[in-house]
Amino acid sequence: MAIKSCDETKREDSAQRRGETVDEDSVYVTRPFMPPIDEFIPYLRRIWESKILTNNGPIHREFESQLGAYLNVQELSLVSSGTIGLLLALRALGVASGEVITTPFSFIATSNAINWAGLTPVFADTQVNGFNIDPESIERAITKRTTAIMPVHCYGYPCDTRAIDDIAARHGLKVIYDAAHAFGVEDDGGSILRHGDAAVLSFHATKVFTTLEGGAVICRDPEVRRRVDYLRNFGILNETTVAEPGINGKLNEMSSAFGALQLLYVDRLIEQREQVDINYRERLGGIPGVALPPLSNAIARNYAYFPILVGDDALLSRDELNTALRCRGVVARRYFYPLITDHPAYQSARKVPSRLQNANRIAREVLCLPMYPDMSEQVTDAVVREIRSCCSDASVV
Ligand SMILES: Cc1ncc(COP(=O)(O)O)c(C=O)c1O
Structure with missing residues (x-):
């Protein structure tokens, strides 16, 4: 150099x-990481031939199930970005009002998502030795208005999930982990994405695993996953029914193809x-x-x-x-x-x-x-x- x-x-x-x-x-x-371009061409051919560019296309469907299997998680929905994933998780879990306790040591998207969901971020301190939110500080921040906690597995270091999940259970709070940095991270029980009510990955170009822009919402409850799936598509349940106001949070076919190819290399x-x-x-x-x-x-x-x-x-x-x-x-x-x-x-x-x-x-x-x-x-x-x-x-x- x-x-x-x-x-x-x-x-x-x-x-x-x-x-x-x-x-x-x-x-x-x-x-x-740019995979060999020759290996991307067959995906492009498929897209050109199918003329399906988005809306839960065939490559999207394949990639979604491959990724869920790779990460060994129960329910996974691809979305257009980590930020949109955080918004969708809050909405799908019914966190509709009140205060959400989060960390000040994160990318701005974490609190922006809380704010855009019409909620009030409240900031707890990080641990003395470490980069993640301190459970004791979370506990001290709880008021009658608190409805959820949004910790971040910062740099892929797992949060103290046991303590956080315990606090949430005692106070009846939802937990949405911002897992933007935590692709593939496991603790002694398996993927750390299984913790909380939902976890959200980012597949932004700067991340370990990328779909150019993109992300995923992971949860255990199939009903929450069903809600994420229709909320990411404007809230459309079927051809004649919009269940509730959703957003456009879909991942397109081109990004899905890039992800499917990256997955072979990750x-x-x-x-x-x-x-x-x-x-x-x-x-x-x-x-x-x-x-x-x-x-x-x-x-x-x-x-x-x-x-x-x-x-x-x-x-x-x-x-x-x-x-x-x-x-x-x-x-x-x-x-x-x-x-x-x-x-x-x-x-x-x-x-x-x-x-x-x-x-x-x-x-x-x-x-x-x-x-x-x-x-x-x-x-x-x-x-x-x-x-x-x-x-x-x-x-x-
Ligand atoms: C901690 C954290 N949360 C959320 C995001 C937002 O993800 P995205 O860029 O996919 O919207 C990022 C990074 O981009 C991040 O670093």
């Missing part, structure tokens, strides 16, 4: 802001990611103030992200390191910074505790390093070299 000068990278940064193409030499935080892609994770862990240890991602208690992981924490005792702050890396052609990402509660849209939301101390700390310290399946050892080495050199020489900023 050729290392670039800071000026070169600054030029590219401003080009990117203007929407121009950026240099292909930079190492980006993620890169989608085990290999996760193995490759695991190797990148191993490479990073072997090479990145021992930098003062820089903590490697905690080991997951999952039985099967997906290695979706590699989030390091840059503490106060590091030579550089997280932001200084991020900028210095950018200058050297390494595009890491501050997922998730700012906290959702720091965006103008959510600044006035209720927070418990009000300072969200743990979430604020991780938002200040986290930096997700480049991580994608075909990231070679040389590229990983180069990224590590840049991090080491920045963290041992404060004059880089």
